[in-house]
Amino acid sequence: xxxxxxxxxxxxxxxxxxxxxxxxxxxxxxxxxxxxxxxxxxxxxxxxxxxxxxxxxxxxxxxxxxxxxxxxxxxxxxxxxxxxxxxxxxxxxxxxxxxxxxxxxxxxxxxxxxxxxxxxxxxxxxxxxxxxxxxxxxxxxxxxxxxxxxxxxxxxxxxxxxxxxxxxxxxxxxxxxxxxxxxxxxxxxxxxxxxxxxxxxxxxxxxxxxxxxxxxxxxxxxxxxxxxxxxxxxxxxxxxxxxxxxxxxxxxxxxxxxxxxxxxxxxxxxxxxxxxxxxxxxxxxxxxxxxxxxxxxxxxxxxxxxxxxxxxxxxxxxxxxxxxxxxxxxxxxxxxxxxxxxxxxxxxxx
Amino acid sequence: xxxxxxxxxxxxxxxxxxxxxxxxxxxxxxxxxxxxxxxxxxxxxxxxxxxxxxxxxxxxxxxxxxxxxxxxxxxxxxxxxxxxxxxxxxxxxxxxxxxxxxxxxxxxxxxxxxxxxxxxxxxxxxxxxxxxxxxxxxxxxxxxxxxxxxxxxxxxxxxxxxxxxxxxxxxxxxxxxxxxxxxxxxxxxxxxxxxxxxxxxxxxxxxxxxxxxxxxxxxxxxxxxxxxxxxxxxxxxxxxxxxxxxxxxxxxxxxxxxxxxxxxxxxxxxxxxxxxxxxxxxxxxxxxxxxxxxxxxxxxxxxxxxxxxxxxxxxxxxxxxxxxxxxxxxxxxxxxxxxxxxxxxxxxxxxxxxxxxx
Numbered sequence: 274x275x276x277x278x279x280x281x282x283x284x285x286x287x288x289x290x291x292x293x294x295x296x297x298x299x300x301x302x303x304x305x306x307x308x309x310x311x312x313x314x315x316x317x318x319x320x321x322x323x324x325x326x327x328x329x330x331x332x333x334x335x336x337x338x339x340x341x342x343x344x345x346x347x348x349x350x351x352x353x354x355x356x357x358x359x360x361x362x363x364x365x366x367x368x369x370x371x372x373x374x375x376x377x378x379x380x381x382x383x384x385x386x387x388x389x390x391x392x393x394x395x396x397x398x399x400x401x402x403x404x405x406x407x408x409x410x411x412x413x414x415x416x417x418x419x420x421x422x423x424x425x426x427x428x429x430x431x432x433x434x435x436x437x438x439x440x441x442x443x444x445x446x447x448x449x450x451x452x453x454x455x456x457x458x459x460x461x462x463x464x465x466x467x468x469x470x471x472x473x474x475x476x477x478x479x480x481x482x483x484x485x486x487x488x489x490x491x492x493x494x495x496x497x498x499x500x501x502x503x504x505x506x507x508x509x510x511x512x513x514x515x516x517x518x519x520x521x522x523x524x525x526x527x528x529x530x531x532x533x534x535x536x537x538x539x540x541x542x543x544x545x546x547x548x549x550x551x552x553x554x555x556x557x558x559x560x561x562x563x564x565x566x567x568x569x570x571x572x573x574x575x576x577x578x579x580x581x582x583x584x585x586x587x588x589x590x591x592x593x594x595x596x597x598x599x600x601x602x603x604x605x606x607x608x609x610x611x612x613x614x615x616x617x618x619x620x621x622x623x
Numbered sequence: 624x625x626x627x628x629x630x631x632x633x634x635x636x637x638x639x640x641x642x643x644x645x646x647x648x649x650x651x652x653x654x655x656x657x658x659x660x661x662x663x664x665x666x667x668x669x670x671x672x673x674x675x676x677x678x679x680x681x682x683x684x685x686x687x688x689x690x691x692x693x694x695x696x697x698x699x700x701x702x703x704x705x706x707x708x709x710x711x712x713x714x715x716x717x718x719x720x721x722x723x724x725x726x727x728x729x730x731x732x733x734x735x736x737x738x739x740x741x742x743x744x745x746x747x748x749x750x751x752x753x754x755x756x757x758x759x760x761x762x763x764x765x766x767x768x769x770x771x772x773x774x775x776x777x778x779x780x781x782x783x784x785x786x787x788x789x790x791x792x793x794x795x796x797x798x799x800x801x802x803x804x805x806x807x808x809x810x811x812x813x814x815x816x817x818x819x820x821x822x823x824x825x826x827x828x829x830x831x832x833x834x835x836x837x838x839x840x841x842x843x844x845x846x847x848x849x850x851x852x853x854x855x856x857x858x859x860x861x862x863x864x865x866x867x868x869x870x871x872x873x874x875x876x877x878x879x880x881x882x883x884x885x886x887x888x889x890x891x892x893x894x895x896x897x898x899x900x901x902x903x904x905x906x907x908x909x910x911x912x913x914x915x916x917x918x919x920x921x922x923x924x925x926x927x928x929x930x931x932x933x934x935x936x937x938x939x940x941x942x943x944x945x946x947x948x949x950x951x952x953x954x955x956x957x958x959x960x961x962x963x964x965x966x967x968x969x970x971x972x973x974x975x976x977x978x979x980x981x
Contacts, residue, residue, distance in 0.1 A: 325900065329786050442952060473952045476901040477719070480891060484690035485946045491686065492677040492947035512894060516686070516814075518823070533790030533897045596792035596800065 334557020420454030434464030482509025700883030715903030721888025726898025747885025755874030789898030813893025
């Protein structure tokens, strides 16, 4: 926690400094070509996943950064139709956009479409989908780090000898990456024993997982730590722990955060001890900033990783945080990631 | 409940008693068909009691009931539409819409639990009415009408919040913060437990399931209205010729289905404590599976409330038992499908046998 606060302070200082710098920058409107005339710049966001709080927040970040730049944003939403998403890239090419953000999708279906866009001279960035193209930078939230930070907190709170319940659904890319961290931690700490694994994506996800977790707790009442690396999983496990009357015996560690999760974590005696999250809105902003850098002829790097933040129950209580806005205000590294930044880059107001 | 329904079922398929010479040979088959599924249920309980640690005991029994309470209530609704020869594909999305509405009423409009409950029930009944009118008046086939309603609701429930889940403290589209909270009384519907022998044993949602189950059973089996609904299901034209108002009964069946689905949605909201965007497809599929498995219970070969409840329980016991034995998640869908197929084979080979014996 101390470290978090110290970095938080450092971030406040740096942001305050950069904010003053930036406001000066905007006033001078010294953006490099073609962004010196942003009204004529068209960019497209081509989405694969759109339903849910995370994707909604991601979109709001993209919109906010596009507005700050003053560029014309078109949103194409394929609603989990891989073929349609590839067609939409072609539509965007036909529309004559200058840049494309590809948000999720399948490598197989997007690889060629992305190449066609690059061939047409369009700058492309990809968020959370590997299109196997050197000209296309990858924007990522580090799922591996999300898992790792949560587990390190679990070890700090509980020592390195406990029986664990684990929630996992294989085949979901971010969960697979978080799983790597879990395997590593188990390897490094032989005292940590995974006595039960569960998990389902049947919706409502929290409800289905609550049912499963209730069975797991009944069968394994000696579980003291639950690693549920997705907030819907954690929510389900918490319902089950409450229903089993085991809130004081079990600690839950998770990833991702929403306003509802904050309320859950702050309930008196809540078993949900910590979560690690990247602000999806920030990831959206970073995606557009990386694209803007490419439009201006700069190189954001082959991989742009948005670092995650540890959020503990104690921190939420100490700072009386009740929603995402409070969290952003009290935890500045959550509100803004200092990646894909240049000295000319305008930032959305907050 | 099983004791009561047995004599009723016997009179229901009296065809066996008429075929006297074949009777002896038929009894064994009939018995296995009639009690086979309940026997299987019992066997399953014994199996898990031995092999899954912690399965045997009142607390496990209660949370299995709780895990099926919501799908069970939805399944009872869909049973009513199956009885009149219809089908309601919209129940899953009615349930999730009702969950969103409940959260919206309390968190954003800051209404009391009572107003919220009335609003949700009214919405469920209203959607049922629309479904019924579409089917009866505009002659849209039931599967298509309710499929359309399903999509409509999945979209509609997201419009007010622009696709976000509803929770206290959320930021509204206009930038303000939602200050309302879930009323404790409303939350109690999904969370409170009643002491029975053991402290905090029975969750309220289980009581909802049992009470609704008994009411639907009495309605379908004991009342004239229930009988007429079965008559409509087996031969709509004959029922209409005998002076039954077929259209009204059909609309009523969909209204029951919609209302029960909205009850399920409220229980869901109370358990989760927020309005979660979800399509409800899994709720729909589980509920339909329970109702179809119910066809096989006691050899009914038709939709029935007792069978539906047993079907829901059967799926619940299987899934919870498997979870306790640490079975991976994908086995669960497989097992669910397997049980459904077996149950359907039970049902349809049975009705074919009956038809063939004449």
